[in-house]
Amino acid sequence: MGVLSDSLFRIELLLEKGGIVLWLILIASLLMWALIVERYYFLFLIYPARLRQFLGQWQQRQDRQSWYAQRIREGMVAEISVSLHRFLLLIKTLAAVLPMLGLLGTVMGMIQVFDVMTVFGTGNARGFAGGISIALITTMAGLVTALSGLYFSANLEHRVQRAIQYTSDSLRRE
């Protein structure tokens, strides 16, 4: 319990040092992670069920060669592709935005440093520390969260491509 509250306190301290941008980074990365988890959930649980449903529909048809049949098959693949691609772009964008947020934090921190310099000159090194801690902590947070998100977004993209391929193949085969 003590360890937990201690680490919570540390996190609180870190958030206080990072300023408002760190909160934005936290929110953006939480959103990104929620979306990533949702995507994996969809990919492993919902997608197979829907594929089975479509396969059943497809197998009920007698005619699978005519122009109409082809269009209906494409429509099924498109529906699955749409639901698979959902949020992928947003995840990718979030992963791209997070380092930018880090950069924003850096700039804000540096502005604070120069504000202090405008008032106190270069003598007050302690005054700089606040701005510099904002600059460095946000940069670090933005980079770390973006790196983790980048891997999963690429991984998801790859899996989605394979899933679409698999869908269209299995619909054609039957």
Next chain:
Amino acid sequence: MRTAKFYALLKGKQVLLGVKGLIFLLGVISWWTPLNAWGTQAPKTLDQLLEQVRQDSLQDRKLNAKREARFLAARNQQKELLAKAKAELQAAEQREEKLRQAFEQNEKALASRETQLKEHSASLGELFGVARQATNDLLQIINHSLVSAQFPGRAEDLSAMVAHKALPTIAELRQLWLSLQEQMTESGKVVTFSAPVITAGGAVETREVSRIGTFTAVSEGKYLRYLAEPVSGLVELNRQPPSRFLEAAAEFEKAESGEVVPMAVDPSRGAILSLLVRNPSLLERIQQGGWIGYLILGLGAIALLIALQRFIFLLIIGRRIDRQRQQKTPSENNPLGRILGAYTGGREDVETLSLKLDEAILKEIPSIERGLPTLAILAAIAPLLGLLGTVTGMIETFQSITLFGTGDPKLMSGGISQALVTTELGLAVAIPVLLIHSSLSSKSNRLVQVLDEESAAIVARLAEEKQGLLEENRERDGSAV
């Protein structure tokens, strides 16, 4: 021979000249000789003349003797004077010698006294230096201390002591001690007193002021700061800290003595609060960015307008398309309905139908994707403009370095803050626009895919159903027949 004769002649002439000259000389003398010298009676005969000349020469000799005697007397007198002067000189030299000896003796005495003084005042000199330094430091502290608002005029004695060139007296040293002790004691007190306060409007009012040591002063729920220059006094901050601190201040003022209330204290003795006043507001920040900052914000506003329009459009279209998917009859108010309208239900051949569908889809797609490339470009441009502002700000900074050198960081920081503010604005505009663009484009992608792929499928299903009905009808007809 001839020359000898000539010489004799010349000689004879010379003798003649000599006699003539003597006579002339005598004439001159006789003329020059005063009349009385010659006697009253002019000599009648040569003997008489001789006698007279003799007597005259005798007289001359007497005169000369007298003159000599006079000269001798004068010389003796001069000699005496010289001797006297010499004696005086000697006396003066003796005196000089005596004085020099006295001087040297005094010098030696002085040196020995000085070393004596140095030996005796060695520790005391240090003491006075320390006292003066302490007075200066204390004067600085007192001039900038909140305590001076409660007790004005404390610094006068000390500044007199600093201005005084002579060694400080015991009374002054005691005064220094007293002032130090007073400052120390007062800085540990929380007191309320009435003092003139310069309000944010510039008026001077006498108010109840609460002071926490030398750190913070509040009055009527507002934070004050103590100004030492140009006039010393309490000034209400024209930009107050966040509201929770103001509430704490109001609570603090209401509190009874002995009660414990939470209160914010400025440990830097007012420096942080004065920083708060100088901290530029959001508007001033944007102004620091210059015209590039305004340009970025203008682009951001345009992007937001476009995004809003697109969002509403896509939302409405999406709703209608979803509703259309549930219905069988195509309606004209949405793109999917219009595409489905291409299929009239007649028995046209497949190729014509596919061409018709493609044409209808191509007509609908541009209106769905409109505006999105603009958003993407705006999201890309904003950070670039920020970079441009950074570069111009840095140019300004280097110009000021060229003019003023690197000595004053305050001059340089103006350009640097412009540089950073534009970068900040660029990022602050680009990040939301990027997110909005991605969500809008994923929405529009979905709609396009629905139109592109699913519309054909829907048409195909409709056609199949119709065919199936036709076939059932035919079969029913056939069985009936």
